[in-house]
Amino acid sequence: MPVSKIAIASDHAGFEQKAEIAKWLENEGYEVFDFGPFNDDRVDYPDYAELVADAVVKAQAELGILICGTGIGMAIAANKIPGIRAATLTSTDVASLAREHNAANIATLSGRFVDLATNKQIVEAFINSEPLGERHAERVKKISALETRRPVG
Numbered sequence: 001m002p003v004s005k006i007a008i009a010s011d012h013a014g015f016e017q018k019a020e021i022a023k024w025l026e027n028e029g030y031e032v033f034d035f036g037p038f039n040d041d042r043v044d045y046p047d048y049a050e051l052v053a054d055a056v057v058k059a060q061a062e063l064g065i066l067i068c069g070t071g072i073g074m075a076i077a078a079n080k081i082p083g084i085r086a087a088t089l090t091s092t093d094v095a096s097l098a099r100e101h102n103a104a105n106i107a108t109l110s111g112r113f114v115d116l117a118t119n120k121q122i123v124e125a126f127i128n129s130e131p132l133g134e135r136h137a138e139r140v141k142k143i144s145a146l147e148t149r150r151p152v153g
């Protein structure tokens with residue numbers, strides 16, 4: 001199914017690229033939900049990861065994009081929300097595979113170590129790939145089952 005609605009947010013380290021990517025996606029015709037921040041004041045990335053994760057879980061958007069310094073903190077935080085499969089993406093090949101094999105629904109990007117042009121290509125590959133199903137779908141079901149696993153001990 002083609003993607004039409006995308007949620008996006010960042011922290012201060014991803015703020016500049018977030019603004020550019022949000023504008024570019026809008027020009028490309030996507031409905032973009034920008035959850036901020038709207039200036040480069042220092043903020044805490046888990047607060048913004050939660051906003052985009054909630055939008056994806058509630059189906060306000062089909063996919064999410066989160067940008068921090070490395071992309072890693074955003075992924076760790078977003079993956080705490082049941083239903084979220086966030087992947088830190090640093091190449092177009094990995095972006096496609098994250099959708100195809102892992103049914104990732106949030107791309108997390110590095111605003112400090114990956115340039116804007118590359119991140120746009122990564123986002124394009126992510127949006128234009130679809131989960132492959134079959135054996136991969138079975139594995140994704142097992143990921144979902146881990147969300148309700150009893151605590152160790």
Ligand code: RB5
Pocket residue numbers: 011013014045068069070071072073074
């Ligand atoms: C902020 O300095 C930085 O820690 C944050 O953007 C991110 O890289 C965390 O993973």
